[in-house]
Amino acid sequence: MTQTDVSDTRAWVLHPDIPSSDRERDPARALEEAVSLAHALPGLDVLGGSVVRLRDPHPGMLFSKGKLADLKSLVEDNEVELVLIDGPVSPVQQRNLEKQLGVKLLDRTGLILEIFSDRAATREGVLQVEMAALSYQRTRLVRAWTHLERQRGGLGFVGGPGETQIEADRRAIDEQLVRLRRQLDKVVKTRTLHRAARAKVPFPIVALVGYTNAGKSTLFNHLTGAEVMAKDMLFATLDPTMRKIALPGGGPEVILSDTVGFISDLPTELVAAFRATLEEVLAADLIVHVRDISHPETEEQARDVHEILTSLGVLDTTPQIEVWNKIDRLTPEDRTLAENRAARLENVQLLSAITGEGMAVLSDTIIARLAGATRVETVSLGFEAGRKRAWLFEKGLVEDEVQDEDGYSLTVRWNDTQKSQFDGL
Structure with missing residues (x-):
């Protein structure tokens, strides 16, 4: 053929x-x-x-x-x-x-x-794809030839005498992985600096998460007016996108983050490689879990998302809103059932990111949840409390700091979880 x-x-x-x-x-x-x-x-x-x-x-x-x-x-x-x-x-x-x-x-x-390779747009995304691909390729090296057919000598700088081609290929992949990891570390450090700079600005982070093709990017575009790729296609968005927006109705300015979609049975190589794309979720003040409520396996998809949020350690620590998207695709009977069910649950919003129905209610809910999510307080620390002070800066919670003869007076913005973590240090 x-x-x-x-x-x-x-x-x-x-x-x-x-x-x-x-x-x-x-x-x-x-x-x-x-x-x-x-x-x-x-x-x-x-x-x-x-x-x-x-x-x-x-x-x-x-x-x-x-x-x-x-x-x-x-x-x-x-x-x-x-x-x-x-x-x-x-x-x-x-x-x-x-x-x-x-x-x-x-x-x-x-x-x-x-x-992922086709979708990756940012430098970090490209590096993560290359690393994941090399890790996967390393497992694909199979002895397709006999031992003697693959034997080769060497001068030491390309492999020792008798080293098989597979071993040489694995070593080359490992060396390339080390180089990529160094490059990725530099990119991640740059993003950490950017995140620290954002932390000095009192804008809470709202992260959109959900199963792939649930409508996160469409919702993101509706809220921000951005032109993020939003198609009826799995993995339409790969790299995290962030925008500063002012919520309607006199709400506060927030940083809205659109993240890569989750999927069932995501291979371990990819979970590890793309964990960094979910860093904004770790720093979020509020997580908006977007579900395609019209999908026949919406419950299974929600469980997959919960498993990943649990692995990230944010499922029970970061405030959440669950958005049941695509209500425009429901039959009148299914819509009535969804509305009755949502009414019995906390923090569930029904909407259509395509038609805009329910968007105003979502904005009001986000405003209300953020009002209780973070607060500004003053913390006094003595000079001996260096570990606690370093932790506050590491988490990006410090908005201002004044030093006097007794120690430090820090203005911090945090939520209850962060405060309890600080108190436990």
Whole structure:
């Protein structure tokens, strides 16, 4: 088969349905999300998708011989050039499947990496993508040749005598990772300085979080008038975007942050690599959790978001508002049910970021929550309390400081959680 231009790459999505997996998801909806992921990558002609039920995944091939024969026929009949598997595929399985099917194969991690690589816009985002890709690539180095065929000598500066090519490749990747990590550290330090500068300005941070494609960027654009990429597409926003805005109705000025969307089963390499893009969430005075209330798996998506917020240590410590977005997509009956349910819950707002319905109420709610979220107080510290003083500056809570013969008088803006953390030092 002749490979066509990359812009015309014909792709097919497979979702392996493994009943014994820890996370039981509706396979049809999981496939739908996987197809949406594939559509998020430019240059793919997504022909369709299939659910493949697997009782016991084959360690070397993933699929059984019978399933593999069916897949080979599907690939040939549809002239498929790229198979996307919605799940983890081991290096050995990938090599064997590509050999058997005669096409390129990407697993879920590889596909998300490709999307992230296409979306990354800031220097930090690009570096994080490169690091995640190298970490992933390092696991893909498989002994495709025999030991002797890969042997090579050396002069010491390109690897010791007898070092295999795989070992040399791993060492090269590790060296590149070290270089990228140094560059990323510099970028993160710059962002830390910017954050410290923002902390001197008494503007609270409101972070929008949520499952990918929940409508965060549309809401961000509505509130700020910005032109952040907002499409009906998974991972439309990758890099965190921040804007200073004045909330309507005489509300305070706030810094609004739009963050990368969360997704189920995000590979560990990506969670680690993109943790820094969620730093603004750690510094937030208020978290607005945006949910697509019209999505059939909105509850499962909300649980995924809660798990990540828990891992960041902010789920129970930072005030939150839950926004049920896309009410314009609900049937009248489902909308009535959602309204009745929301009325029984605290801090839940229904709105449509597309039509603007409910936006005024959300602004009022944000204003009210921020009024109780942070307050300005004066803290007096003796010269011996250097650790406490350093902690206040490290957290960016100090707005002003005056020194006298007895010590320091600091003007701080903090919330109850930060005050209790300070008192416990």
